[in-house]
Amino acid sequence: MNAPALMPLTARRDGPLRGRLRAPGDKSISHRALILGAMTVGESLVHGLLEGEDVLRTAAAMRALGARLERREDGVWCIRGVGIGGFRQPAAPLDFGNSGTGCRLALGAVAGCPVTASFDGDASLRKRPMRRVLDPLERMGARIVAGAQDGRLPLTLQGARDPLPVTYESPVASAQLKSAVLLAGLAAPGETTVIENEATRDHTERLLKHFGAKITVKPFGERGRRIVLKGQPELEPASITVPADPSSAAFPLVAALIVPGSDIILEAVMTNPLRTGLITTLRDMGAQIDIVDKRGDGGEEVADLRVRAGPLKGVEVPAARAPSMIDEYPILAVAAAFAEGTTRMQGLQELRVKESDRLAATADMLRANGVDVAIEGDDLLVHGKGRAPGGAEVATRMDHRIAMAALVMGLAAENPVRIDDGAFIATSFPGFVDLMHSLGADVA
Numbered sequence: 345m346n347a348p349a350l351m352p353l354t355a356r357r358d359g360p361l362r363g364r365l366r367a368p369g370d371k372s373i374s375h376r377a378l379i380l381g382a383m384t385v386g387e388s389l390v391h392g393l394l395e396g397e398d399v400l401r402t403a404a405a406m407r408a409l410g411a412r413l414e415r416r417e418d419g420v421w422c423i424r425g426v427g428i429g430g431f432r433q434p435a436a437p438l439d440f441g442n443s444g445t446g447c448r449l450a451l452g453a454v455a456g457c458p459v460t461a462s463f464d465g466d467a468s469l470r471k472r473p474m475r476r477v478l479d480p481l482e483r484m485g486a487r488i489v490a491g492a493q494d495g496r497l498p499l500t501l502q503g504a505r506d507p508l509p510v511t512y513e514s515p516v517a518s519a520q521l522k523s524a525v526l527l528a529g530l531a532a533p534g535e536t537t538v539i540e541n542e543a544t545r546d547h548t549e550r551l552l553k554h555f556g557a558k559i560t561v562k563p564f565g566e567r568g569r570r571i572v573l574k575g576q577p578e579l580e581p582a583s584i585t586v587p588a589d590p591s592s593a594a595f596p597l598v599a600a601l602i603v604p605g606s607d608i609i610l611e612a613v614m615t616n617p618l619r620t621g622l623i624t625t626l627r628d629m630g631a632q633i634d635i636v637d638k639r640g641d642g643g644e645e646v647a648d649l650r651v652r653a654g655p656l657k658g659v660e661v662p663a664a665r666a667p668s669m670i671d672e673y674p675i676l677a678v679a680a681a682f683a684e685g686t687t688r689m690q691g692l693q694e695l696r697v698k699e700s701d702r703l704a705a706t707a708d709m710l711r712a713n714g715v716d717v718a719i720e721g722d723d724l725l726v727h728g729k730g731r732a733p734g735g736a737e738v739a740t741r742m743d744h745r746i747a748m749a750a751l752v753m754g755l756a757a758e759n760p761v762r763i764d765d766g767a768f769i770a771t772s773f774p775g776f777v778d779l780m781h782s783l784g785a786d787v788a
């Protein structure tokens with residue numbers, strides 16, 4: 345098979361950005377809605393699902409495991425699930441493409457079922473660590489029967505016939521890891537407990553509650569949580585509305601801050617406090633972001649954001665804030681280049697194991713475009729000068745967020761910024777280029 349053609353794109357400085365935009369549905373919630381729907385007997389409806397490639401891979405995996413998923417003509421997804429422990433043995437390996445979230449959550453869901461399934465992904469996903477998830481799943485009774493060399497894909501997992509509940513203290517701040525244990529714990533008798541020392545996004549906990557599971561969440565230590573799930577619940581079919589993804593809205597948001605004269609509205613962005621670290625940080629930098637019309641929507645808070653361009657200043661971003669903005673560092677680093685002064689982003693070790701080594705990729709993207717940047721240990725330092733020369737081609741390394749961050753930089757840099765391949769943008773933000781056009785951006 346021929347390798348797919350590369351899709352280079354170039355972003356250029358032009359007039360101010362104006363208008364309203366609704367970012368696509370939240371990626372984290374979309375994966376979880378499909379998986380929990382597939383584990384529920386009866387029909388669940390999902391409104392506003394992110395139809396990005398990552399989530400479509402999860403949909404395909406849930407079908408291969410026996411659930412029925414259909415997209416209705418009105419865009420609503422209808423899921424008929426098979427119940428906890430009800431997955432059937434898939435006929436072929438489950439291919440998660442570029443998606444760490446889909447893969448790790450599905451590993452958890454399968455670990456509690458008496459089936460054997462193979463998991464694989466693209467070249468980027470094959471480099472990412474799976475051991476962190478496999479360790480607790482093995483403790484719960486699942487077995488690796490093939491692969492998992494160096495703790496990576498491809499691998500074959502045999503789910504537990506009689507899964508054991510565990511108390512698991514997570515060694516890394518990872519919502520994927522927490523969620524994998526909780527999804528496996530659904531099939532175990534008794535209580536499965538996850539202790540996290542740093543609170544991470546809590547969409548699994550909220551959705552489990554929404555589907556009728558008994559789950560309690562209590563503070564743990566200074567910044568952590570203790571989550572207790574009662575196993576073998578009768579999940580009830582649910583209707584879910586997926587709010588706009590703050591991690592996708594982040595790109596037009598920063599574009600509007602750094603393109604002079606811009607004034608835009610981002611509609612219905614999820615403002616779950618475990619996802620709003622970027623907004624906090626940008627406001628510290630002096631950004632004009634008004635939160636308008638805060639409201640509830642399907643168990644999550646959403647709000648419209650009015651964003652206006654203006655001067656930014658460098659700040660310190662504490663490591664403790666990382667879990668609430670873990671996917672936003674590439675675009676924050678772009679904002680920091682256009683700020684005056686140094687921004688130090690602390691404690692970014694987890695960025696090294698994302699779709700690319702995002703710490704290196706972010707630094708290289710900025711450096712190639714004339715920005716003064718350094719990595720010190722796990723910290724990223726950007727010495728902002730209120731401007732960026734631009735003019736380079738950025739290697740996107742199969743990483744959608746590096747691709748979008750580089751294009752946003754090009755909208756405000758002195759010279760155009762080109763990326764080698766925009767194809768991966770569709771994993772999380774299908775329609776990105778068209779939506780940016782609708783604001784007046786020059787990306788082609």
Ligand code: S3P
Pocket residue numbers: 371372373445517518519520521523545670671694
């Ligand atoms: C996600 C958790 C984060 C994040 C990813 C989505 C999730 O990963 O980077 O894009 O939906 O749980 P980690 O759990 O590895 O930090």
